[in-house]
Amino acid sequence: MPRHRRLRKVVAPPGFHGFKPYGVVDISQDKVELLYEEYEAIKLSDYDGLNHENASKLMGVSRPTFARIYESARKKIATAFVEKKEIKSVYGNALLDENWYLCNECNARFTIPRGRSQQQCALCSSANTKNIKGEK
Amino acid sequence: MKTLITASDNNTEALFDKRFGRAAWFCVYDEDSKDIKFIENMNVNANNGAGTKAAEKAVELDIKKIISGDFGPKAKDLLTKFQIQMVIIQEDELTINQIINTLTG
Known part of the structure; x- marks a missing residue:
């Protein structure tokens, strides 16, 4: 691999x-x-x-x-x-260079605006998401 | 909480439109009342500022989440400012119904 x-x-x-x-x-x-x-x-x-x-x-x-x-x-x-x-x-x-998240289930990309704490996917509500800014 | 989905026509079998400012219709889905409404986009053929106007419209309608294929830089700034969540889907051939189904789970 x-x-x-x-x-x-x-x-x-x-x-x-x-x-x-x-x-x-x-x-x-x-x-x-x-x-x-x-x-x-x-x-x-x-x-x-x-x-x-x-x-x-x-x-x-x-x-x-x-x-x-x-x-x-x-x-x-x-x-x-x-x-x-x-x-x-x-x-x-x-x-x-922006705070975008990627859902590993449905491949949607989304932002989480300030003041909202949920870490789940905005589309399919899956918790399997990752921040595409945070990692180096 | 209201969600806006960009659509190519005014029914739930219509295809999802990947453009934001120049989508023909906006489908507004209310998660609390399960109500689906379609609003015509007046700025489809505007020379400029279609994204900005669409974003203003979303603010006016008290939308909290927007599902589209892409957001221009100006629309993005505005939506970030008004704390509206942006969702980008890059798949083709999705219908509004399919998106609402995924949304409700």
Whole structure:
């Protein structure tokens, strides 16, 4: 069994749902799925100009792992460009900088507002939930 | 306690809409009276601020929990401020009925 993936910290999710090429006649139906952590890697490295060492610390992963996420992000964007595919942003293994909980039974994600103490799932009332911010 | 579910039509067999501000209908489910109501979203085709307006509507209706597929940054801020619980479901093809059934257990 492979080791579980450490969640990658993402400060803010991308502000878009996707990108579509235009002026294309034979647009491909399949999409490239850009994960939140891949977007974050591109942002930290190319937009904010951080080096991989510092960027990896911000995302809470090792430098080689950061390099792999970054590599995969570039590969996906290049594929989308060359093969005229749509880019869609999907959740991936990200850990958002907000207090979200994940239910292990029904996979719903939910917040628990201040002043409410219940630790059960907001959808199926299961107690099998975890905080997706708390763990490192 | 009232729950809002974003819906694509105004009956319980309608599919759940994964968008929040631009869902066609809001289904309001009252856990105490088991009452189900549908409210039309007036801002489906608004150029901007649909999420914010939907959030304001929820505050007005005294909603405590919102079930949708995604929340924009502005709607998220507003809902956090008013202490409304946000629930995100990423499954497709769910009907309103199925969600209410899971909700009631």
